[in-house]
Amino acid sequence: MVDTQPRARLTRDRVLHAAVDLADEVGIEALSMRKLAQNLGVVPMALYKHVANKEELLDGMVDIVIGEIDPPVTTADWKMAVRQRILSARRSLRRHPWAPGVIESLANPSPVVLSYIDSMIGMLRAGGFSVHLTHHALHALGSRLYGFSQEVFNDSQPLDPGTLELMIREMKVGYPHIAEMLGTVYHDEESIVGQGCDDQFEFEFALDMLLKGLDKLRKSQ
Amino acid sequence: MVDTQPRARLTRDRVLHAAVDLADEVGIEALSMRKLAQNLGVVPMALYKHVANKEELLDGMVDIVIGEIDPPVTTADWKMAVRQRILSARRSLRRHPWAPGVIESLANPSPVVLSYIDSMIGMLRAGGFSVHLTHHALHALGSRLYGFSQEVFNDSQPLDPGTLELMIREMKVGYPHIAEMLGTVYHDEESIVGQGCDDQFEFEFALDMLLKGLDKLRKSQ
DNA sequence: ACCTGAACACCGTTCAAGT
DNA sequence: ACCTGAACACCGTTCAAGT
Numbered sequence: 386m387v388d389t390q391p392r393a394r395l396t397r398d399r400v401l402h403a404a405v406d407l408a409d410e411v412g413i414e415a416l417s418m419r420k421l422a423q424n425l426g427v428v429p430m431a432l433y434k435h436v437a438n439k440e441e442l443l444d445g446m447v448d449i450v451i452g453e454i455d456p457p458v459t460t461a462d463w464k465m466a467v468r469q470r471i472l473s474a475r476r477s478l479r480r481h482p483w484a485p486g487v488i489e490s491l492a493n494p495s496p497v498v499l500s501y502i503d504s505m506i507g508m509l510r511a512g513g514f515s516v517h518l519t520h521h522a523l524h525a526l527g528s529r530l531y532g533f534s535q536e537v538f539n540d541s542q543p544l545d546p547g548t549l550e551l552m553i554r555e556m557k558v559g560y561p562h563i564a565e566m567l568g569t570v571y572h573d574e575e576s577i578v579g580q581g582c583d584d585q586f587e588f589e590f591a592l593d594m595l596l597k598g599l600d601k602l603r604k605s606q
Numbered sequence: 607m608v609d610t611q612p613r614a615r616l617t618r619d620r621v622l623h624a625a626v627d628l629a630d631e632v633g634i635e636a637l638s639m640r641k642l643a644q645n646l647g648v649v650p651m652a653l654y655k656h657v658a659n660k661e662e663l664l665d666g667m668v669d670i671v672i673g674e675i676d677p678p679v680t681t682a683d684w685k686m687a688v689r690q691r692i693l694s695a696r697r698s699l700r701r702h703p704w705a706p707g708v709i710e711s712l713a714n715p716s717p718v719v720l721s722y723i724d725s726m727i728g729m730l731r732a733g734g735f736s737v738h739l740t741h742h743a744l745h746a747l748g749s750r751l752y753g754f755s756q757e758v759f760n761d762s763q764p765l766d767p768g769t770l771e772l773m774i775r776e777m778k779v780g781y782p783h784i785a786e787m788l789g790t791v792y793h794d795e796e797s798i799v800g801q802g803c804d805d806q807f808e809f810e811f812a813l814d815m816l817l818k819g820l821d822k823l824r825k826s827q
Numbered sequence: 828a829c830c831t832g833a834a835c836a837c838c839g840t841t842c843a844a845g846t
Numbered sequence: 847a848c849c850t851g852a853a854c855a856c857c858g859t860t861c862a863a864g865t
Contacts, residue, residue: 395829418858430859431830439858489710489756499781502758506783516790520803523787525812528756535710535749535756537723560720562727566744569737582741591746591816598815616848639839651840652849660839 395427397435401445405481408446413483418442443487448497450484453477454532457504463512464596470505471592475532475585485533505530514599515606522599529592540582616648618656622666626702629667634704639663664708669718671705674698675753678725684733685817691726692813696753696806706754726751735820736827743820750813761803 403425408416418439422429436442455473460466478484494502502523509519528534544552549571556564571581624646629637639660643650657663676694681687699705715723723744730740749755765773770792777785792802 417856419856428831430832433859434829486710489707489760492760494759496780499777499784503781503783506787510783510786516787520787520791521808521811523758524808525815527758527812530758537744537748537751538715539710539713556720559717560724562724562731563720565731566727566737566741570741587742587745590742591748594746594819595812595815598819602815638837640837649850651851654840655848 395425395431395435397445400425400432400435401442401449404442405446405449408483409481413486416483440492444491444495447484447487447491448495450477450481451497451501453480454501457508463508463514464600466508466512467505468592468596470508471526471530471532472589473532474501474530475588478532485528485531488531489528502530512603514603518599518602518606521602525595525599526592529588529595534588534591616646616652616656618666621646621653621656622663622670625663626667626670629704630702634707637704661713665712665716668705668708668712669716671698671702672718672722672752674701675722678729684729684735685821687729687733688726689813689817691729692747692751692753693810694753695722695751696809699753706749706752709752710749723751733824735824739820739823739827742823746816746820747813750809750816755809755812764802 400421404416404421407421407424411420418432419429421442422432425431432442436445451474454477455470457470458466488498491498506519506523509522510516514522523530549567553564553567553571556567621642625637625642628642628645632641639653640650642663643653646653653663657666672695675698676691678691679687709719712719727740727744730743731737735743744751770788774785774788774792777788
């Protein structure tokens with residue numbers, strides 16, 4: 386989508402927001418300096434007045450996404466507070482599916498990212514975590530702190546029942562355990578979560594298991 | 607390093623192993639079809655007889671890394687067995703630092719990767735996990751199953767004491783909690799782990815917390 | 828101070844041709 | 847059956863020049 390005011394003055398903010406919109410529309414692998422410039426009705430080199438290079442552009446895009454995360458809630462229960470903040474981060478990231486990959490690729494965290502992590506550490510400290518246990522907690526939560534985690538299979542788009550059935554049948558001989566699991570998860574009507582694989586449920590399942598484990602260590606420290 | 611027998615016939619295996627070696631040497635971002643061809647003393651297009659495109663090349667490289675993982679040990683204790691296998695995966699991946707990123711980027715898992723996951727599922731099932739709990743366990747372990755996990759900070763190379771000291775001092779005003787944590791982790795002589803941040807310890811810490819949580823759920827299912 | 832145009836040094840991959 | 851050469855359609859980024 387071409388900008389409606391192509392003649393408006395270019396600013397860093399306009400460049401970054403246009404980049405976020407473009408990545409949302411066409412995906413991060415299709416985002417190039419040249420296409421972004423074209424979208425803004427400008428020659429590629431014009432961007433370099435507002436952004437040193439592509440990495441700085443990506444950094445600024447991540448800052449916009451992180452900036453959408455809600456501030457921490459104030460509550461006595463550290464577990465609820467951290468949980469809510471992480472789930473808010475997840476909601477922000479979900480609006481921009483390219484964000485996890487870009488966050489992982491960044492060499493150095495930006496001030497915005499540092500502030501986010503700093504306040505997360507603050508929440509743990511306020512909840513009674515020693516500095517060392519806080520450090521371990523950060524490692525244990527890893528990218529979950531940002532609201533995402535690397536999954537075993539890259540199942541970004543859901544399968545239609547036909548191809549799923551075919552997949553399961555094909556896998557039965559070479560990968561019997563995967564076939565059994567897929568069959569059960571997608572067919573079992575008894576499942577609490579309903580049929581199929583609910584990413585949100587799985588994220589919270591693992592998150593709660595880690596928070597519970599950390600809480601136990603916190604009490605015994 | 608140029609191949610010692612540039613005139614030997616090109617095979618898929620020779621191409622893939624040369625690609626792994628090149629990535630180990632110069633990093634994955636510097637690995638291009640053209641440089642790989644040059645390294646093999648061959649014109650770029652010669653590679654396309656053995657590999658359909660770059661993605662298939664990356665797939666084959668991952669297969670080599672996954673192939674280096676030890677087979678499962680046979681023991682009554684599922685926790686020890688899974689733990690050992692994951693730590694073996696970690697050792698393989700550590701030899702090829704580019705592998706985590708490539709594994710994450712793969713759209714569809716190869717047969718080799720599928721076999722690895724299938725046998726992991728088998729280990730959990732043999733340990734008494736229901737199919738559904740096995741499914742949750744896979745999500746909870748995520749990329750840890752492959753021996754890696756996304757960290758909050760990308761601290762691939764260790765800092766020298768001088769710049770670390772500077773960083774902590776600079777952070778004290780804007781990011782007080784990060785500064786406190788870095789200061790304590792890197793200075794505390796009481797630390798069980800020794801000074802600084804031990805990636806391996808942190809990986810096992812989180813892994814064991816998850817395995818313990820899963821074991822509790824297994825018993826109560 | 829900000830934008831432009833042309834150029835450089837790279838990519839992955841196609842096609843048609845060679846042996 | 848396997849390798850080659852030239853070409854295409856892209857990249858990010860430089861430099862010197864325009865307004």
